Amino acid sequence: MKRIIVSVVLLAAMLTIQAREVPQVANIMARNTTSLNGKWNYIVDVQEEGYYDYRMNPTRWGFFLNAKPQRPEDLIEYDFDAAPTMQVPGDWNTQDERLFFYEGTVWLKRSFAHQRREGHRTLLYFSAVNYDTHVYLNGQHVGHHVGGFTPFNYDVTELLREGENVVILKVDNKRRAENVPTQIFDWWNYGGITRDVMLVDVEPVYVENYRLQLLSREGRQVGFSVKLNQAEAGQQVTLSIPELKIRKVLTTAADGTASVTMKAKPQLWTPANPKLYKVEIQMGQTTLSDEIGFRTIETRGKQILLNGEPIFLKGVCIHEEKPNGGGRANGTDDALQLLSWAKELGCNFVRLAHYPHNEYMVRQAERMGILVWSEIPVYWTIAWTNPATFDNAQRQLTDMIRRDQNRANVIIWSIANETPHSAERDDFLGRLAQYARSLDSTRLISMAMEVTSAANYKNRLQDNMNKYVDVVSFNQYVGWYRDVNDAPKMVWEIPYDKPVIISEFGGGAKYGLHGPKNQRWTEEFQENLYEQNLAMLDKIEGLSGTTPWVLKDFRSPRRVLNGIQDYYNMKGIFSDKGEKKKAFYVLKKWYEGK
Numbered sequence: 001m002k003r004i005i006v007s008v009v010l011l012a013a014m015l016t017i018q019a020r021e022v023p024q025v026a027n028i029m030a031r032n033t034t035s036l037n038g039k040w041n042y043i044v045d046v047q048e049e050g051y052y053d054y055r056m057n058p059t060r061w062g063f064f065l066n067a068k069p070q071r072p073e074d075l076i077e078y079d080f081d082a083a084p085t086m087q088v089p090g091d092w093n094t095q096d097e098r099l100f101f102y103e104g105t106v107w108l109k110r111s112f113a114h115q116r117r118e119g120h121r122t123l124l125y126f127s128a129v130n131y132d133t134h135v136y137l138n139g140q141h142v143g144h145h146v147g148g149f150t151p152f153n154y155d156v157t158e159l160l161r162e163g164e165n166v167v168i169l170k171v172d173n174k175r176r177a178e179n180v181p182t183q184i185f186d187w188w189n190y191g192g193i194t195r196d197v198m199l200v201d202v203e204p205v206y207v208e209n210y211r212l213q214l215l216s217r218e219g220r221q222v223g224f225s226v227k228l229n230q231a232e233a234g235q236q237v238t239l240s241i242p243e244l245k246i247r248k249v250l251t252t253a254a255d256g257t258a259s260v261t262m263k264a265k266p267q268l269w270t271p272a273n274p275k276l277y278k279v280e281i282q283m284g285q286t287t288l289s290d291e292i293g294f295r296t297i298e299t300r301g302k303q304i305l306l307n308g309e310p311i312f313l314k315g316v317c318i319h320e321e322k323p324n325g326g327g328r329a330n331g332t333d334d335a336l337q338l339l340s341w342a343k344e345l346g347c348n349f350v351r352l353a354h355y356p357h358n359e360y361m362v363r364q365a366e367r368m369g370i371l372v373w374s375e376i377p378v379y380w381t382i383a384w385t386n387p388a389t390f391d392n393a394q395r396q397l398t399d400m401i402r403r404d405q406n407r408a409n410v411i412i413w414s415i416a417n418e419t420p421h422s423a424e425r426d427d428f429l430g431r432l433a434q435y436a437r438s439l440d441s442t443r444l445i446s447m448a449m450e451v452t453s454a455a456n457y458k459n460r461l462q463d464n465m466n467k468y469v470d471v472v473s474f475n476q477y478v479g480w481y482r483d484v485n486d487a488p489k490m491v492w493e494i495p496y497d498k499p500v501i502i503s504e505f506g507g508g509a510k511y512g513l514h515g516p517k518n519q520r521w522t523e524e525f526q527e528n529l530y531e532q533n534l535a536m537l538d539k540i541e542g543l544s545g546t547t548p549w550v551l552k553d554f555r556s557p558r559r560v561l562n563g564i565q566d567y568y569n570m571k572g573i574f575s576d577k578g579e580k581k582k583a584f585y586v587l588k589k590w591y592e593g594k
């Protein structure tokens with residue numbers, strides 16, 4: 001009997017010492033955080049012996065225990081503290097040349113000191129880890145997450161110790177058919193903890209997320225809503241926007257939410273005047289600061305209207321990659337570098353391809369007056385009939401929207417890129433589009449489609465997804481995957497009364513390689529391709545924007561031509577080093593006229 005009681009007590013203790021995943025806390029930059037960035041020890045585990053035993057069953061004695069020999073005769077065949085270190089955030093491919101092409105499991109470990117704060121809770125927050133991640137704290141499994149470009153967090157209060165703590169991640173970036181993205185994609189599969197890691201100090205009841213936006217221009221109606229982490233009634237949340245003389249005290253309902261609509265006359269956010277207001281949201285001892293802009297975005301027939309005025313989106317596609325040799329971009333400096341080039345081109349818009357970029361990028365664009373198309377990596381041949389694949393895509397969509405729903409510059413949520421037509425794909429994407437709209441009905445929904453029929457130079461866009469999108473976008477590669485001389489003969493039929501964005505066009509050139517305009521890979525070839533394409537695009541009825549492919553040359557394992565590509569997709573308007581190719585000037589001039 002005594003043994004049973006002891007076991008029950010032990011079991012109860014084990015059950016309480018647990019961490020759990022909680023919904024993403026928004027506006028991480030304003031939270032009370034302790035950074036866990038810096039040097040992490042890593043062990044490359046090609047056969048995952050730190051996770052599976054020699055019968056391929058998950059082992060209890062895995063690397064997550066961070067075991068150390070206790071006696072001289074003990075056999076432990078790994079030692080994190082003797083292992084090399086890499087910088088976090090950072091991909092592993094560009095930090096260890098042996099890992100340049102590596103796709104598999106790497107274990108990462110870091111120790112940190114912690115002091116408990118009575119009455120507070122602690123979350124362990126990852127801005128993104130690519131791709132499949134198991135998180136352990138002090139030897140305990142905290143959670144498992146899939147998806148490489150969105151934040152996730154765990155309440156680890158009970159697992160934290162006073163003094164030294166050890167966090168260990170098993171990160172696996174193997175490509176798999178059921179993943180999002182799937183097995184094939186035209187960019188580098190950078191693995192690792194690619195964005196910030198931190199501990200977040202919160203009160204037991206905290207503001208999980210909120211939304212503040214202009215509801216209507218005419219009545220100057222501003223809406224604010226807030227959601228707590230718990231269904232707690234009677235909590236007071238105060239919203240202040242000092243410059244607008246707004247101060248509202250809201251009381252939460254039984255479901256832990258509250259909302260209010262108020263009259264306000266803010267200056268509107270525009271690319272020319274990206275006005276942001278200082279906002280404070282206070283509850284209990286905690287105040288969250290933000291900077292928020294007010295604008296409306298809508299469509300009328302084939303026009304996109306920003307603040308009620310038609311706007312032409314002068315854009316460019318961007319991958320989240322650093323210049324000068326690649327590696328995942330992260331942080332304000334990288335964002336500033338990439339976005340300044342887009343500005344130099346004359347852009348007021350960027351397509352952040354092909355996955356949600358880091359939050360610094362979106363916020364920096366907002367400060368610079370650059371509108372954003374944000375997308376999830378539902379790219380090419382997704383496993384349309386696999387329910388887990390759908391759940392994964394839906395989760396990435398949710399986390400992208402939850403993170404950036406207060407950014408005035410984000411105007412388009414895109415749910416897919418160049419997906420092959422089928423009934424299963426239509427079902428998958430249809431559900432995803434409806435879900436996106438249910439989460440956020442205040443932005444436009446789009447996806448990068450393809451033109452499927454092209455007899456006699458007649459290109460007709462036919463896609464069953466047309467009814468789900470607000471903006472009809474499609475990629476076309478006349479001049480690259482088709483003859484450039486076809487351009488003047490092309491006729492484009494887009495049989496939908498919706499605005500049109502050409503979400504990709506372009507072709508490759510090696511910076512500094514010169515020759516006649518019909519010689520592939522020369523700057524002149526790309527220059528001519530841009531001239532022909534821009535003239536052709538000018539004839540498309542309802543054209544509301546373009547995002548040529550792509551701002552700068554970027555690493556891709558699919559681009560193997562020696563001496564020219566060397567594992568770079570060369571369609572950049574800038575080289576990887578930031579040199580301007582001739583096409584830059586053609587596009588810039590065209591944008592000046594728009």
Ligand code: GCB
Nearest residue numbers: 186417418475504549569571
């Ligand atoms: C596309 C894809 C993009 C590729 C590009 C290319 O259509 O959407 O991810 O990198 O073409 O260079 O072929």
